Amino acid sequence: MYVDAYQLIETAAVRVMEAARAAQVPVLVNLGGSPLSDGIRSAAAGYEKLLVQTNVDDSAHAEAFTVARSLLAESNAAWVVVTVGAYGAVAVSRTDEVAAPAFPVTVRHTHCAGAAFSGGLLYGLREGWSMVGSMALGSASGTLRCARHHGAPLPTLTELEAFGWAGRVGVA
Known part of the structure; x- marks a missing residue:
């Protein structure tokens, strides 16, 4: 919860x-x-x-x-x-x-970045991933949230996979 x-x-x-x-x-x-x-x-x-x-x-x-x-x-x-x-x-x-790590992007705003991070973190932990792998997904999620316009939804898992977050941090 x-x-x-x-x-x-x-x-x-x-x-x-x-x-x-x-x-x-x-x-x-x-x-x-x-x-x-x-x-x-x-x-x-x-x-x-x-x-x-x-x-x-x-x-x-x-x-x-x-x-x-x-x-x-x-x-x-x-x-x-x-x-x-x-x-x-x-x-x-x-x-x-x-x-x-965080991932470099042009930041448009930071509203909901923490919520996006938490969502990725919890998804990874629920899937049984390591803490560092779960945090990396959370960081990618927060990063993509910051790169979007304020009214955009949180990133989907498909969008995060396309972002290539796992390869950037060596998570299989």
Whole structure:
């Protein structure tokens, strides 16, 4: 289950997380750059099927792994993923640290880039792909979203395959 957990909608996000946890459904919590609040931390405490996602600005790209490690310690998630715009994304677990690149395009806007990334990431994980392969698909999806006009839909898997994302990062 995907749930936005921005500060503005925290109360609803906590309720959704509690329901998902009761049903033993894996949860991707997108903080959208917001800090991990006490409410989200409490709802997530000890839940082994938790993935936390957030973002940092391009100017803070050197801090992405530090942010991910800190959120991992705070949330005890299985994985923490941090997107970094033109610098791609990083992820950490208790045993691994991986990175996936962004792809160069002419950026028309960034609205919904995070949602496009999350969609690709979740698709790959659901298919049993590695974290880095899933992140690479997410990065390709976010990249193509940014290259389109604002009202365009998110990229389809067929469009992503035509984009050649897998060959660009060595994913079979």
